[in-house]
Amino acid sequence: MSLPLIPAQRAWFSRRIYQRLALHGIVTLALIWLSLHCGLAMAELPQMSVPTEGLNGQSVKDGDVLSQMGAYFKLGLTIFGTIVAAVAAIYVASGGLTKWKEYTSGRVPFGDLKEYFIMGVLLVAFVILMITLAIKVLG
Structure with missing residues (x-):
């Protein structure tokens, strides 16, 4: 009530x-x-261009479906590798901010902060290097 x-x-x-x-x-x-x-x-959607270079560096011809599938597979792996590199960079940056916050509050010495940033840069560089080499191996 x-x-x-x-x-x-x-x-x-x-x-x-x-x-x-x-x-x-x-x-x-x-x-x-x-x-x-x-x-x-x-609006009209733009025409999607066919990749010009397939697996093993072969050129893609107009009617060759297998070469086009290989070229799209290579492009997909390239995009996936770029996403992996971006995620690695985001994780390193967020971890660096967390480590900086711990340093400014006095819980972590300066040496740990330097070590984290050096290892983070090396990790991102290594990921980018490995992705670049994997793309080169495909063609």
Whole structure:
């Protein structure tokens, strides 16, 4: 059972309801106006170009489906390697920020901070080197 509202509470309560209804009405009118005044976007998708170099450095001919599949496979591995390198860089950067926070609070000596940054840079460089070599091996 709820307690009856005193007049000041009732006025505040009804004012809040009217404010919310007014806000919903404004948003609804804005959405209706946008839906009536916006047209269709008639954009054309760009044509996808066929890769020119497939596995083992062979050129891709127009009707050769296997060469095209190999070329797309090589491109997919290149994109995957780039994503792996980006994730490694993000992990090193976030770990470096955590190590910096520990250093500034006095829990870690400066030598640990230097060691982390040096090893992080070496790790990212090693990942990029390995991905580059893997791409070169494919063609």
